[in-house]
Amino acid sequence: MKTFKRLSIRTQVLLFGLFIVAIIPIIVSRVYQLSSETIINQNTQYNTELVSLLKQRISNNYANVSSMMMNVGYDSTVQKFLVENDKLRGYDLSQKVEGLLSIARNMNTDILDIIVIGSSNTRISLAGRTKYAVDLMKTAGDDGIVHYRGYSPPDKVIDKRKLLFGMNIFASGDTSLYGEKIGYIAVIVDMKAIQTEISEYPRLVGTSFFMMDDKGLIYSNSDEPEDMLQQFQTRATGRDGESIVETVNGKKYAIQSFILPEISGKIITAVPVHNLMKELEKLKKVSYALLALILLVVSIPYSVLMMNLLRPLSRLMRYMNQLKGGSLGILNNKVDLKGYAEIEIISRQFNDMTTRIHDLTDQLIDANTQLYQTDLEKQRAEYSYLQSQINPHFLSNTLDTIKGVAIVKGNREIYEMTTALSTMLKYSIKGKEEVTLGEELKIAESCVRIYQGRFPDKFSYKLFCPQEWLHIPVPKMILQPIVENALGHGLEAQGQGVLLITVEKSEAGLLEIAVEDNGVGIVAARLEQLTELLAGKNIESGDHIGLLNVNNRLNLKYGDPCGVLLYSKEGSGTKTVLRLPGALIDQQEARK
Known part of the structure; x- marks a missing residue:
């Protein structure tokens, strides 16, 4: 801070202007960054809410289908149909089973077909798609749990996207076959309901939506090629629902991945960041236009400040430097400063000060001349006075002569007094400011004598x-x-x-x-x-x-x-x- 204060006003104003020019882009960039993060977070939240609904729908379908398959597979009529070898009784039971299956399908509109196959090769299918069940039986395990068996694309018979579920049926009740596998049940679920839910959200325009299981893609609302899907799937490495911004084929995407445990799969969403930032681009352009306007607005007062403040001060500094250099002749000249009112006041007061200095200089010269003359007179007077004084050494010599006369005459008292007085006189004219304590005590003794x-x-x-x-x-x-x-x-x-x-x-x-x-x-x-x-x-x-x-x-x-x-x-x-x-x-x- 002290270093900044020592800088000139011109430099300080320039640094202040550069600071404003530098700080505005930083602020704009920071605001743009925060806005981008906010929009991406909002999109992430929106996609999370949507996928949560879809996951709930799939989970409900899976729960309903599982419950229905359990109820149908272990219904007493179905159990009898699966183990019946008599064709006449089997036909009668098949009619009852078909009615039961129709009721179950009507209770869940997403079900396209229910297929039941017995161990004696008895088959019932509401839509005639027993081949699906036969193929699924070949890959079924030996448990009685409902399994997701995969996805099937549209075909000529059922022109729909389908999800397949299958379950082994074991004998129940009080029979000799209790616990043995007696059949297989398969359910075909329509994907149309899920597609309809996805299309009802117009805010997803531009968002690529992929649903896949462990065998591959189930559904996509995007025309992106498969290699794009593979890249999305590779980069979706975050936690469940976490948004990651990645660059794919030169474009930035906000990618999210959601796990679908019911079908051993996942849902992946990818939205181009550019689509989210379209509105922000307008804000960015407005910000830069505002920056240009601020620079223009700042430059005008800066120019006025330079003209009305810095230029007059520069002239004043040049004038003062001339005075500092010893050019006292310019004291007769007046400095004329035009600018702010304070500058003009400084100009007038400075001119008054230089006039006063000029007058005081003349007075000082006159006073110095008089003092010099007075000092000369004083020196002459002191010289005359000194000439009139008795030389201390002459006085000391005279006292020594008196001491000699006192000894000759035999007057001891006069000798001692003269000796003491001579000692004091010599001591007083000694040039030193400090003496020993012993010398000072001797002078005191001389005074006593x-x-x-x-x-x-x-x-x-x-x-x-x-x-x-x-x-x-x-x-x-x-x-x-x-x-x-x-x-x-x-x-x-x-x-x-x-x-x-x-x-x-x-x-x-x-x-x-x-x-x-x-x-x-x-x-x-x-x-x-x-x-x-x-x-x-x-x-x-x-x-x-x-x-x-x-x-x-x-x-x-x-x-x-x-x-x-x-x-x-x-x-x-x-x-x-x-x-x-x-x-x-x-x-x-x-x-x-």
């Missing part, structure tokens, strides 16, 4: 610091302002006292340098004021600038909670604590 020279025997000085911490790097000049405050504001006002400096590690892990005196202390109101100043990091108070400066330097360099803490009580002295990171101690110990 100067005050001891001013007030002999008034102040004492004590220092407690682990020897191994003297090499810890700390910011320069952080102790001298604190010591000077303690001496000048705490002890000098009292006239005497003790100054104590301790270096230790706090419970919080911080390096703490404490400067403590037993001087006059600080009144509560003033202490509160100083504490607020330290918390606010404000050095513009005009008082205790050194204390605030040290606090700010520590906090800026090391961050919270580093800085200065102030503890005091009026009449009980003051304690100033400088807090530095404890990591300084860890680093020093790691170097050992």
Whole structure:
């Protein structure tokens, strides 16, 4: 998505148009496919329902024929007729049997003929087709079950398509022949009723319908050659009633196969997919026409968009690239963009902006010129000022001369004070921003000596610091302002006292340098004021600038909670604590 956003508007619009052009055929194709599947499924359902009716009809016929054959074959009159050897009695029985057979045939209009043959070669046939029964007897088994015996095409005597059923008849009742085979009964069933049912469904126009048994084709409503039937039969490999789309001789067919267990056969239906899709072809043509119309409709707003949006933006981008290239002279030129209302607003506002930039550029040039001149004047003034200053090295040399004179004259106090002052001066002009803790403590000691020279025997000085911490790097000049405050504001006002400096590690892990005196202390109101100043990091108070400066330097360099803490009580002295990171101690110990 981020990559797409980075593309130009022209490319995005083009990709969007191509997406529409690509997605519509896919949608049309998918709709066509779903419609095809729906139509094929509907045809499959329709054929399944039809074949179910036919299977029911065949099953009913088989059940009726079987029941009738059982009733006729084991009727007492028929049993007597089959075993009767007396011709006169046989003739009388044959009349009764023929009447019985006529009644049975009249009860089932699909029956064309019923044939009964006895073991003594007595025969009765309602239509005179005893030859069928004789042929069927030759292939009959030794059971008394009704069997489907095959299909017979039309002949000259019975010009109908026929289904043949046969059954052996065994002696029953209380006779000496009980259980022996005494005859055979055959029934010829007309196919016309089934053909009539098939022709009553006009929606099957174009559908090839085949009924076959285990010996071959029984019925077909198609003029397709036999090799087509064999291909249909070969490809109908799905489950009972399942539809399979296969290509036969270059044409696609929806093929279904249904099992007919009563005649050991099956029904196969094959419908050309093209016939089912005729209506969909119209939909397909309309869809492609709609696609062409959509492309035409999309191209018009695309052209308008290109003209009213992209062209003005392209001109604006060229203008901006010229500015980016350093052609500031075009700031005097106006960019004229014609298009949508928003584009024209952008054009006006952009022109106003370039005019403003032009004016500001002129003002900036004038301001820079004035600043340059001012800076030159400032540099001249600073140079003159520096020329008027005393060279720090000259001052240091002068102090060394005073030290020499003090030694010659035997004045030890002047010598020590001058030495301490010289040390502080050299330390202050040293260029380094960081010094060791030992150096910082020496400067604090020099400050104490100067005050001891001013007030002999008034102040004492004590220092407690682990020897191994003297090499810890700390910011320069952080102790001298604190010591000077303690001496000048705490002890000098009292006239005497003790100054104590301790270096230790706090419970919080911080390096703490404490400067403590037993001087006059600080009144509560003033202490509160100083504490607020330290918390606010404000050095513009005009008082205790050194204390605030040290606090700010520590906090800026090391961050919270580093800085200065102030503890005091009026009449009980003051304690100033400088807090530095404890990591300084860890680093020093790691170097050992």
